[in-house]
Amino acid sequence: MTVRRITPDxxxxxxxxRLAALQDAPTAFSTTYADAVARTDESWQEMTTxxxxxxxxxxxxxYDDSGEVVGMVGGFRDKNAPDAVHLxxxxxxxxARGSGAAGALVEAVFDWAKAIRAKxxxxxxxxxxxxxxxxxxxxxxxxxxxxxxxxxxxxxxxISLVREL
Numbered sequence: 001m002t003v004r005r006i007t008p009d010x011x012x013x014x015x016x017x018r019l020a021a022l023q024d025a026p027t028a029f030s031t032t033y034a035d036a037v038a039r040t041d042e043s044w045q046e047m048t049t050x051x052x053x054x055x056x057x058x059x060x061x062x063y064d065d066s067g068e069v070v071g072m073v074g075g076f077r078d079k080n081a082p083d084a085v086h087l088x089x090x091x092x093x094x095x096a097r098g099s100g101a102a103g104a105l106v107e108a109v110f111d112w113a114k115a116i117r118a119k120x121x122x123x124x125x126x127x128x129x130x131x132x133x134x135x136x137x138x139x140x141x142x143x144x145x146x147x148x149x150x151x152x153x154x155x156x157x158x159i160s161l162v163r164e165l
Contacts, residue, residue, distance in 0.1 A: 001100050002063045003108045011041070011048035014059065017072050021091035027126055029089060055116040060108040062092070062101040070096035073105040075112055075121070085113035087123040090132065097131075106139045113165055120164050127158035136161050 006014055015036075022033040039047075051059035055077060062071035071092035078084040087109045092101045113121050123141065125132050141161035 001065075001104050003060050003101075003104045004063070005108075005112075006048060006052045006059045006061055008045075008049040008052050010052075010061075011045040013061075013069065014048045014051075014072075015039075015044045017061065017069050017091075018089070020093070021072065021089070024094065025091060028091070028129065028132075058109070058112050059089070060105055060112075062096070062105050064096060064099070064101075070099070071101040071105055073109055075109040077116065077118065078122075083117075083119040085109065085116070085118040085121045087121050090123075102135050103139065106135070110139075110163075110165065118165060120162050122160065122162045125159040125161065133159060136163075139163065 019033065019036055022029055022031070022036055026033060048059070051057050051074065057074065057076035059072060059074045061069045064070045072089060073087060073091075074089040075085050075087055078086055087106065090102065090105060092099075092105070109121060121141075122144070123136060125136065141163045144160060144162040
């Protein structure tokens with residue numbers, strides 16, 4: 001299993017993986033398949049470029065031993081709390097679940113967050129997504145002592161979690 005930050009030229013792959021994730025787990029994301037499929041190629045290119053460099057946001061792909069993308073995760077810096085990074089858009093293909101891809105993706109966000117000097121990583125889980133909740137707990141996430149960000153992906157989920165770095 002290899003995890004790498006996406007590159008600007010991967011916008012078509014980014015689109016394909018994101019759409020697969022939205023079809024597989026439509027309630028786990030803050031956007032819909034219909035909205036994502038309606039985005040222009042230019043929009044995907046811009047988003048992919050922005051997530052491939054800099055310190056405001058990142059997207060990582062997990063690759064299996066044959067080089068196929070089997071998962072993705074995003075991270076972005078909270079503009080209202082710059083010491084916090086939000087872990088978002090976590091998805092692993094059904095055939096790759098249990099392979100270690102999810103843990104490797106979370107570790108990539110931790111590493112990126114540390115590199116940009118964040119002090120914590122926050123995420124949110126929809127009630128009933130017990131597998132994700134167990135993963136995050138294994139990775140050191142816990143319920144926060146204070147309310148988390150009012151970001152849309154946090155408001156739309158039932159369980160907020162934080163991990164200090």
